[in-house]
Amino acid sequence: MYLHLLQKPEHKIAFMRLARLLAGADGFVARNERSYLHAFVDELGMAEEAVTAVDGADDIETWLKGIQDEQVKHVFLAELMLLVLADGTLGEHELRILEEVKRVFGCSDEVFERFKDWAYRMDHLRTEGVKLILDPTRANG
Numbered sequence: 370m371y372l373h374l375l376q377k378p379e380h381k382i383a384f385m386r387l388a389r390l391l392a393g394a395d396g397f398v399a400r401n402e403r404s405y406l407h408a409f410v411d412e413l414g415m416a417e418e419a420v421t422a423v424d425g426a427d428d429i430e431t432w433l434k435g436i437q438d439e440q441v442k443h444v445f446l447a448e449l450m451l452l453v454l455a456d457g458t459l460g461e462h463e464l465r466i467l468e469e470v471k472r473v474f475g476c477s478d479e480v481f482e483r484f485k486d487w488a489y490r491m492d493h494l495r496t497e498g499v500k501l502i503l504d505p506t507r508a509n510g
Contacts, residue, residue: 370412370447370448370451371444371447371448372384372409372412372413372444372448373412374440374441374444375413375441375444379435380436380441381413381415383432383433383436383445384409384413384444384445384448385409385410385413385415386432387429387432387433387445387449387466387470388405388406388409388448388449388452389406390429390466391449391452391453391463391466391467392405392406392452394453394460394462394463394465394466395456395460395462395463399455399456401455401456401457402452402455402456404455405451405452405455406452409448409452429466429469429470429473430469430473433445433470433473433474434473436474442474442476443484445470445474446470446471446474446476446480446481446484447484447487447488449467449470450467450484450485450487450488451488451491451492453467453488454488454489454491454492457492459485467481
């Protein structure tokens with residue numbers, strides 16, 4: 370959705386590392402999460418091989434230490450929040466990883482909660498859209 374704003378290769382790689390870590394945080398990668406990962410690769414303009422090569426230690430601080438631009442940090446938060454909700458829930462392990470991203474980025478509790486609330490609303494709208502497509506005569510809810 371907003372990944373086109375990431376221009377530096379190191380930002381793209383850091384993002385994909387985090388996305389892969391988050392997608393597998395609850396022990397498996399759900400179908401919707403896999404779809405998000407593929408969409409991320411496309412939007413970032415990365416080759417599939419480059420993504421599978423994105424590996425290494427699960428050291429979030431090392432991955433993110435060079436990111437100073439606040440808008441880049443916000444892109445990470447927005448996209449990662451949407452990813453963790455792709456399977457319908459924000460799990461404990463996913464939340465821990467997001468809290469670490471928040472800490473490394475120096476993000477306030479208020480801003481973090483705003484991104485989380487936004488992601489929940491976006492997830493709700495996506496679900497509402499599917500329901501509308503399946504049966505537009507049915508009431509919202």
